[in-house]
Amino acid sequence: MQIEAEIFTVNKRFPLTISRGTTAQTKNVWVRIVHDDIEGWGEASPFSVGSHPQSTELIKDSLQQITPSLEAFSPLQRQQIEGIFTETQIPSAVKAALDVAMHDWLGKRVGLPLWQIWGLDRNAIVPTSVTIGINSPEGARTRTRDWLEFMDVRVLKVKLGSPDGIEADRKMLMAVREEAPTQDLYIDANGGWSLEDAIEMCSWLADLGVKYVEQPLPRGKEKSLAELKTRSPLPIFVDESCFTSSDIPQLANLVDGINIKLMKSGGLTEAIRMVHTARACGLQVMFGCYSDSTLLNTAAAQLAPLADYLDLDSHLNLIDDPFTGAFVQEGRVLPNNLPGLGVQRSAFAA
Structure with a gap:
């Protein structure tokens, strides 16, 4: 099979701030494989967790290095x-x-x-959350209004873990709740809290009707999750602490669920393994994203019927997405009926 790659730039309509920094633009890599006159598409988006960031340059260089080893194979030889x-x-x-x-x-x-090849039920897909990044209370209020005007929002994921502390988190979240009194709320601290702050915040958040808290503690502090789980009235999910199925068994007694992202897992093959491993360990499952375009979020949407929660909104915040694919209906990101991913070039494509 032939492998081709092309770097493309995507710009966020609204920059996203989390506990580790702010992102307004990313350079992603569009990968195409060709075999028997059929072209398959994939995408890699840069991300950073821990001490080994996967930059656009690293992705491109690694792809060039691996390509000669794969050219003799067919896409049907996935095990090899x-x-x-x-x-x-x-x-x-x-x-x-x-x-x-x-x-x-x-x-x-x-x-x-x-989704049809896998025999999945598209009607089982739950609404996706849309994200409110760390901001001032007024900034968060404005961003919430923007989302509510843009689409039929059923769920808001609010990024907490502000460097200004948990009081700033509280003020920001209350501003969001005032603007969106009926939407479900998810919280993602991106590892921005200490154990003491996490315990305090989980109790406070439970009183507001929040559904779960994601990655309250930094990656590397997993042992402290045991105490948090016993003291938190809310389900605890992990993201940065869980990359692949091999991470799940040791987390099973520490948390209530995992966030699967295709960039962390290494694709749909491992994502499916993660779903089954999580279920076997009694954990819930969500699918998330980084600065992914419609291409990658459509890929995740193919597996969306297997998820309890979804956070596939990154493409909805792009002003120049080069692809079309999954569509939004009643707050849900739904894959279409076209073969494969069902992704095509958009009007923004060069």
């Missing part, structure tokens, strides 16, 4: 290809782009969308 991924230890974002592209190719080969 996965063995090469393991041997070469390529970054998870590169693995994800290639894995998604091979799935897209397969769907196009048989003429079916992936």
Whole structure:
């Protein structure tokens, strides 16, 4: 199979601030594989967790290095290809782009969308949350109004863990709640709290009707999750603490759920493993995203019927998304009926 890659830039309508910084623009990598005159598409978006960030440059260089080892294979030989991924230890974002592209190719080969190939029920997809980044109370209020005017919002995910402390978190969240009194609220601290602050905030958030708290403690502080779980009235999910299925068993008694992202997992193949591993360990599942375009969020939407919660909103905040695919209906991101991912170029594409 032939492998081609192209860097494209996406710009956020509203910059997103979390506990680790602010993002307004990213350079993602569009990956195309061609075999038997069928083209499969994938995407890699840069992200940073811990001490090993996966930058656009690292993704591009790693993709160039692995390409010669894959050209002799067909997209149908995924088991052998996965063995090469393991041997070469390529970054998870590169693995994800290639894995998604091979799935897209397969769907196009048989003429079916992936969700149908897997026998999933599109009606089981829950509404996606849309994200309010760390901001001043007035800024958060304005951003909430913007989302409510943009689409039928059923759920808001609010980023807390402000460097100004939990009092700033409280003021910001109350401003959001005043603007959106009926929407469900999810909280993501992105590892921005201490154990003491997390215990205090979880009790306070429960009184506001928040559904769960995601990654309250920093990656590397997983042992403290045991105490938090016993003292929190809210379910605890982890994101940065969980990359692949191998991370799940040791987290099973510490949390209530995991956030699966294709860039962390290395693609749809491992995401499916993570779902089944989590279920076997009695955990709930959500799917999330980084600065992903419609291409990657449409890939995640193919598996969305398996999720308890969804946070697939990054493409909705782009002003120049080069792709179309999944569509929004009643607050839900739904894959379409086209073969494979069902992704096409948009009017913004060059």
